[in-house]
Every structure is written in structure tokens, then in C-alpha cells.
Amino acid sequence: MASTTGNHTIVTMAKSCPIQNVADLLSEARRVYRERFDGDDANIAVCAPGRVNLIGEHTDYNQGFVLPMALPMVTVMVGSKTSGQNCCVVTLTEAADEPRVVDFDLPTELTPLLRGQPNWANYVKGVVQHYRVQPIPGFRAVIASSVPLGGGLSSSASLEVAVYTFLQQLCPDDGDQVAKAVACQQAEHTHAAVPCGIMDQFVSVLGKEGHALLIDCRSLEAIAVPLADPGLVILITNSNVRHSLTGSEYPTRRKQCEEAAVILGKSSLRDATLQDLEAAKDRLDSVTYRRARHVIEEIERTSQAVEALKKGDYKEFGKLMVESHNSLRENYEVSCPELEELVSAALEVDGVFGSRMTGGGFGGCTVTLLQAHATERAMEHIQEKYHGSPTFYITTPSEGARALRL
Ligand code: ADP
Ligand code: MG
Numbered sequence: 001m002a003s004t005t006g007n008h009t010i011v012t013m014a015k016s017c018p019i020q021n022v023a024d025l026l027s028e029a030r031r032v033y034r035e036r037f038d039g040d041d042a043n044i045a046v047c048a049p050g051r052v053n054l055i056g057e058h059t060d061y062n063q064g065f066v067l068p069m070a071l072p073m074v075t076v077m078v079g080s081k082t083s084g085q086n087c088c089v090v091t092l093t094e095a096a097d098e099p100r101v102v103d104f105d106l107p108t109e110l111t112p113l114l115r116g117q118p119n120w121a122n123y124v125k126g127v128v129q130h131y132r133v134q135p136i137p138g139f140r141a142v143i144a145s146s147v148p149l150g151g152g153l154s155s156s157a158s159l160e161v162a163v164y165t166f167l168q169q170l171c172p173d174d175g176d177q178v179a180k181a182v183a184c185q186q187a188e189h190t191h192a193a194v195p196c197g198i199m200d201q202f203v204s205v206l207g208k209e210g211h212a213l214l215i216d217c218r219s220l221e222a223i224a225v226p227l228a229d230p231g232l233v234i235l236i237t238n239s240n241v242r243h244s245l246t247g248s249e250y251p252t253r254r255k256q257c258e259e260a261a262v263i264l265g266k267s268s269l270r271d272a273t274l275q276d277l278e279a280a281k282d283r284l285d286s287v288t289y290r291r292a293r294h295v296i297e298e299i300e301r302t303s304q305a306v307e308a309l310k311k312g313d314y315k316e317f318g319k320l321m322v323e324s325h326n327s328l329r330e331n332y333e334v335s336c337p338e339l340e341e342l343v344s345a346a347l348e349v350d351g352v353f354g355s356r357m358t359g360g361g362f363g364g365c366t367v368t369l370l371q372a373h374a375t376e377r378a379m380e381h382i383q384e385k386y387h388g389s390p391t392f393y394i395t396t397p398s399e400g401a402r403a404l405r406l
Pocket of ligand 2: 154155156157
């Protein structure tokens with residue numbers, strides 16, 4: 001069953017997906033706000049997108065290149081300033097059986113906001129704590145999201161960036177977009193205890209409609225690369241599985257990369273070449289060698305992919321996607337049987353240029369680049385071959401975080 005909502009199409013097969021377009025999310029959030037807060041109307045509304053990474057996986061925390069795009073799926077936040085020191089936030093999204101309402105007092109210099117329960121509220125508190133203008137006024141707000149939670153499309157960054165964008169309406173900062181992304185990344189580090197790179201927050205802030213974003217995670221500069229060919233589709237397939245390894249393996253990979261950089265005498269793997277790696281091979285154990293190899297080659301692949309995209313050479317781009325996927329499986333060891341099944345099935349379809357796992361790994365989504373006319377056929381084939389229940393999203397590169405008109 002396919003439904004078109006604004007500028008993206010969601011195809012839900014076995015698993016139902018409560019996706020709505022931005023206008024629907026906004027009106028639902030406003031309705032709940034009125035109901036919850038004695039008939040008052042929210043006077044601020046913002047949204048921030050999730051993202052999909054086209055290529056450049058596990059390179060951001062190695063100061064490398066990444067090539068994500070912002071998605072049409074967003075987190076919407078509506079609300080108003082209050083006169084007190086208290087914040088009350090409601091989420092309409094179910095987050096692991098946790099209460100959907102949280103109340104907390106604003107931080108002071110002596111009493112910073114600490115992590116606590118419910119877990120989802122830590123993303124909100126983290127951004128309040130790291131907001132670049134303090135103190136901020138109290139507020140109440142309702143959050144609604146069409147980004148699947150824990151699916152590797154970065155619902156967490158979209159939530160953080162939505163909160164930051166909301167606070168900008170309450171209490172404006174200097175408008176520095178990169179500093180905004182960094183503050184949201186800090187929030188995820190300190191309050192969600194996830195040592196993530198900068199990619200997710202960066203593209204949620206700076207994403208550009210009709211473009212992928214080449215981000216240099218060392219200089220924090222970005223170039224928007226056009227990606228709006230109507231003959232081309234970017235299909236995301238959610239495996240709807242997430243293995244419990246995700247949490248523990250990510251910091252381990254980070255550490256292995258840092259160790260490899262130290263052994264190679266570099267400040268990060270961004271500065272290392274394959275020649276450097278080969279020269280140091282006997283000083284690296286085989287696992288660390290393979291981790292470093294993935295990162296060094298993946299950074300190079302990302303640059304090549306941008307050149308291919310600029311030339312409209314989708315065949316080359318697709319080939320690089322497949323190489324990326326194979327390296328994530330063999331060298332970085334972050335794939336899983338479900339992702340393998342989805343990628344293999346996609347690659348069997350005529351008109352598919354390339355397919356790969358996207359995000360941290362061990363479940364979540366794949367991203368497939370294909371000719372528009374092959375989309376139906378690809379979804380049918382993947383659905384048939386996959387042993388689980390996939391959800392498909394036919395997406396277009398979308399705009400970064402923004403205020404919404406009420
Ligand atoms: P991903 O970012 O890939 O979706 P993460 O594990 O990094 O996965 O982040 C998912 C977590 O973010 C959820 O478990 C929840 O705590 C929080 N979260 C994201 N969006 C929302 C939302 N709309 N409402 C409540 N919590 C959310
Ligand atoms: Mg996340």
C-alpha cells in the first residue's frame with residue numbers, strides 16, 4: 001500500500017508506520033498542546049529532519065568525509081514560554097514504554113540538569129543544558145515525530161535539533177549553525193551517553209532541499225551537492241530490527257580507531273593513507289588493521305562518490321555504495337543477517353545502481369539508489385526475499401531545521 005504525503009512516499013507493507021506529513025504532525029501536536037494545557041494555543045512551532053547517510057559510514061568520528069541528506073521525516077515541536085522556572089514536555093511518540101510527559105526545572109550554575117528518567121527526556125534536557133544562551137525562560141511543549149525511533153535515521157539528532165531550534169525562538173542565539181550542531185552533539189554525549197560524531201546533528205541543521213551534503217568532519221565545512229534527478233529514487237528500507245550490540249559496539253569501534261591512529265602516529269585516521277597503514281601492519285593486530293582499513297578507504301570512497309554524483313555517474317556511485325557495504329561487513333563488522341538480506345535482494349533488481357546498510361549497523365536501515373521506474377519492482381522483490389517485515393520510504397533530499405508558521 002503506497003501513500004503520498006507531501007514530498008515523500010511511504011510504503012507500508014506488513015508493518016504499519018504512523019507517518020504523517022509535516023502539516024499533519026503540526027496540527028496533531030497543536031491539538032494535544034491545547035488539550036493538555038487548558039485550551040491555550042502554542043505560539044512557537046519548529047521542525048528538524050532525520051537523515052540518511054548515502055556514503056561515508058563510521059568516518060565522522062575519524063574526522064573524515066560523510067555524504068548524508070536530510071529526510072522529509074521530521075520531529076515537530078510546538079509550545080510557548082512560561083513565566084516560571086519549570087519546563088513541561090510531552091512526546092506523542094511511544095519511547096520504550098516510558099511515560100510521555102516530563103517535568104523539570106531549568107538548570108542553574110549550581111544545579112545543572114542531570115540525566116534521569118524517562119530516558120527520552122535526556123535528549124531534551126541535554127539541549128537545554130547546552131543551549132548557547134543562558135538563562136532561558138521556562139516553557140511547555142509537545143513533540144511529534146515521523147522519524148522512526150532507533151531505526152538508524154537519527155530520530156535522536158532530529159529531536160535534539162528540534163529542541164535547539166525551539167529554544168532559538170524563545171531566546172535567540174547568534175544564529176551560528178555549526179555551533180548549534182556542536183551543542184546538540186554535546187547533548188547526545190553528555191545526556192544520552194552516546195559518543196556520536198557530528199554528522200547527524202550537522203545535516204539536521206544544515207540540510208538543503210534537493211541536495212546531499214558533503215561534510216568535512218574535521219573543518220566542519222560543508223558543500224551541498226545537487227541530487228534532484230527526477231529519474232532517480234533514494235529508497236530507504238527499514239529492517240525493523242535492532243540488535244542489542246548497537247550500544248556497546250559503537251564505543252568499541254571508536255576506541256579501536258583511536259588506537260590505530262596513535263599507532264600510525266596520526267591525530268586521527270583522516271590523516272592516514274593506505275601506505276601508512278601497510279607500513280605499520282606488523283604493529284597492528286588484525287582487527288585494528290581492518291577497522292582502520294575501512295575508515296581510510298571509506299573516506300576516499302566518499303570523495304570519489306561526490307565526483308561521480310557531480311557527473312551524474314550513478315553507476316559509479318552505486319558501485320562505491322556496494323564497496324562501502326562490503327567493507328562495513330568484512331572490515332568493520334557492523335552488518336547483520338537482516339541487512340545482508342536486504343542489500344542482496346536490492347542488488348538483484350534491474351535498475352538498481354547500488355545499495356548499502358546505513359547508520360551505525362546491527363540493524364536499522366539500508367539505502368538504495370535506483371532508477372525511478374524500478375521502484376515498485378525493487379520493493380516487491382525485497383519484500384519477497386526478506387524474512388522480516390520491511391518498511392519502505394521513498395525519499396527526496398529535504399531542508400534542514402526550520403521554524404514553522406502557525
Ligand atoms: P536513532 O537516532 O537512530 O533513531 P537512537 O537510539 O540514537 O536511534 O535514538 C532513539 C532514541 O531517541 C529513542 O529511544 C528516544 O529515547 C529518543 N527519541 C527520538 N525521537 C523521539 C521522540 N519523538 N519522542 C521521544 N523520544 C524520542
Ligand atoms: Mg541516534
